[in-house]
Amino acid sequence: MAFTVHNLLLSERVDASCKEILEGNGIKVVQRENMTKSQLLAEIKDYDGLIIRSGTKVTADVINAAKNLKIIGRAGTGVDNVDVEASTRNGTIVMNTPNGNTISAAEMTCAMIMCLARQIPQGTASMRAGNWDRKKFMGMELFGKTLGIVGLGRIGKEVATRMQSFGMKTVGYDPIIPAEVATTFGVEFLVLEHLWPQCDFITVHTPLMPSTKGLLNDETFAKCKKGVKVINCARGGIIDEEALLRALDSGQCGGAGLDVFEEEPPKNLFLVEHPNVVSCPHLGASTHEAQGRCGKDIANQIVDMVKGRSLVGVINAPALSHAMAPETKHWIHLGEALGSLAKAWVGQSHMKVQVTTLGASLKNVENCFATAVIVGLFKGDLENHVNLINASLIAKEAGITITTKHSNSMPRSPMNACALEILSPHASHKLLGSVQANIPVLLKLDGATFGHVVPLKGNLLIYKAVQNSQTLPSVIGVLASAGIQIESYNVSAVLDGEQWSILSIASLLVDLNPLGQYVKMVTQLSI
Numbered sequence: 001m002a003f004t005v006h007n008l009l010l011s012e013r014v015d016a017s018c019k020e021i022l023e024g025n026g027i028k029v030v031q032r033e034n035m036t037k038s039q040l041l042a043e044i045k046d047y048d049g050l051i052i053r054s055g056t057k058v059t060a061d062v063i064n065a066a067k068n069l070k071i072i073g074r075a076g077t078g079v080d081n082v083d084v085e086a087s088t089r090n091g092t093i094v095m096n097t098p099n100g101n102t103i104s105a106a107e108m109t110c111a112m113i114m115c116l117a118r119q120i121p122q123g124t125a126s127m128r129a130g131n132w133d134r135k136k137f138m139g140m141e142l143f144g145k146t147l148g149i150v151g152l153g154r155i156g157k158e159v160a161t162r163m164q165s166f167g168m169k170t171v172g173y174d175p176i177i178p179a180e181v182a183t184t185f186g187v188e189f190l191v192l193e194h195l196w197p198q199c200d201f202i203t204v205h206t207p208l209m210p211s212t213k214g215l216l217n218d219e220t221f222a223k224c225k226k227g228v229k230v231i232n233c234a235r236g237g238i239i240d241e242e243a244l245l246r247a248l249d250s251g252q253c254g255g256a257g258l259d260v261f262e263e264e265p266p267k268n269l270f271l272v273e274h275p276n277v278v279s280c281p282h283l284g285a286s287t288h289e290a291q292g293r294c295g296k297d298i299a300n301q302i303v304d305m306v307k308g309r310s311l312v313g314v315i316n317a318p319a320l321s322h323a324m325a326p327e328t329k330h331w332i333h334l335g336e337a338l339g340s341l342a343k344a345w346v347g348q349s350h351m352k353v354q355v356t357t358l359g360a361s362l363k364n365v366e367n368c369f370a371t372a373v374i375v376g377l378f379k380g381d382l383e384n385h386v387n388l389i390n391a392s393l394i395a396k397e398a399g400i401t402i403t404t405k406h407s408n409s410m411p412r413s414p415m416n417a418c419a420l421e422i423l424s425p426h427a428s429h430k431l432l433g434s435v436q437a438n439i440p441v442l443l444k445l446d447g448a449t450f451g452h453v454v455p456l457k458g459n460l461l462i463y464k465a466v467q468n469s470q471t472l473p474s475v476i477g478v479l480a481s482a483g484i485q486i487e488s489y490n491v492s493a494v495l496d497g498e499q500w501s502i503l504s505i506a507s508l509l510v511d512l513n514p515l516g517q518y519v520k521m522v523t524q525l526s527i
Contacts, residue, residue, distance in 0.1 A: 339376020
């Protein structure tokens with residue numbers, strides 16, 4: 001799957017290296033900062049790509065106005081200012097820079113922990129007011145205290161290793177990171193119910209999604225130690241702000257370090273003005289180093305994508321990553337080819353599709369292979385513009401049911417292969433394919449094995465007929481009369497007196513009707 005990006009809109013200020021890298025690789029960049037939504041709606045239709053930070057809201061109407069938009073690049077980590085579902089439906093890649101902010105965000109979190117422990121901002125404010133309140137700002141040591149980390153990805157890991165150097169015990173939870181991985185960087189893995197009551201400090205490092213919105217709320221605060229201190233340098237909304245205020249006022253929460261808010265900038269300042277809150281205007285990634293890395297990373301990631309070298313930081317297209325990986329991209333091409341072949345017989349709607357990957361090396365490919373099959377099923381459908389990004393969504397809306405499974409082997413099959421079974425109200429077919437010399441090939445069709453593998457490329461004429469020595473000459477005659485040259489010919493084994501034949505031809509036939517008197521079933525396609 002190729003993506004071409006000729007021109008790109010940069011809607012916010014990023015490091016100058018971003019523009020330099022893109023333009024150095026032949027991509028025209030236009031920078032328009034501080035645009036209103038109406039200005040963005042008018043401007044975006046002219047571009048293939050868009051690079052943003054956190055200030056640009058890429059809503060569904062913006063995406064729908066972007067007729068040619070192939071990629072939205074976020075120079076940072078979170079993409080909650082992008083409508084990812086609308087982007088996916090539009091076939092647009094959403095990409096972030098997963099590593100650019102890591103160190104800066106982790107250090108910001110550690111600074112918040114220090115400030116909460118020693119009340120440094122409050123002491124500074126008191127000094128500026130002309131006071132000398134040594135007893136008022138009695139702090140606490142971090143040594144021996146327990147830090148709970150919710151979210152053990154890149155940032156959570158960096159926070160853990162830094163705070164361990166202060167002698168803190170680190171416990172944590174993550175729905176994806178296994179417990180054995182957490183132990184490799186010194187974190188004891190606990191389920192949330194066991195984590196809440198143990199912690200002196202709790203910091204959150206998760207995306208904002210339905211399962212994490214309001215993760216810290218009245219109920220969870222009640223399970224925590226009295227006086228627990230909480231830090232949010234991730235995304236506003238993970239901590240319920242009204243519940244936090246109640247916990248602060250009651251003393252259940254002894255302090256909060258907030259770099260992010262549900263509304264930014266916050267209109268209601270009840271937390272900002274609370275004496276036990278340390279707050280900043282979303283500064284987690286605001287370092288020269290982080291901004292430099294993010295600008296360079298997003299530019300290099302887009303260039304690598306366009307050149308087909310790699311795909312990093314993609315939020316909504318796992319199948320596309322496989323399509324670019326040298327070890328799997330040819331299998332993705334096979335999926336598309338088998339899907340195109342199936343479409344020629346059964347159409348697209350209200351079908352059931354069973355995808356089976358065979359062989360140890362394809363163990364983790366079945367879902368991406370199934371996505372590629374869908375792309376093949378919709379190939380040439382200009383109305384839907386289906387690609388590896390939106391294929392699963394389009395298939396669901398078309399009433400296509402897809403199931404996947406993997407097997408390490410199958411009797412009388414090659415070590416690595418992919419099987420496709422299609423069932424529709426009108427017909428059903430079984431296909432078995434593989435990859436040989438980096439070329440997708442067909443091995444079996446409806447149980448009939450081909451004497452020689454059939455390369456799935458170019459223009460193919462496929463027909464099923466009763467075994468008859470006169471069928472092939474008759475087909476050749478029809479092609480010759482149409483001025484079409486045959487490039488290769490493959491025939492399957494005979495099953496129930498019938499066999500499949502596949503011809504590679506120089507161009508497609510305009511009219512298949514003349515073949516009807518010689519064959520039982522015929523179709524053609526271009527792969």
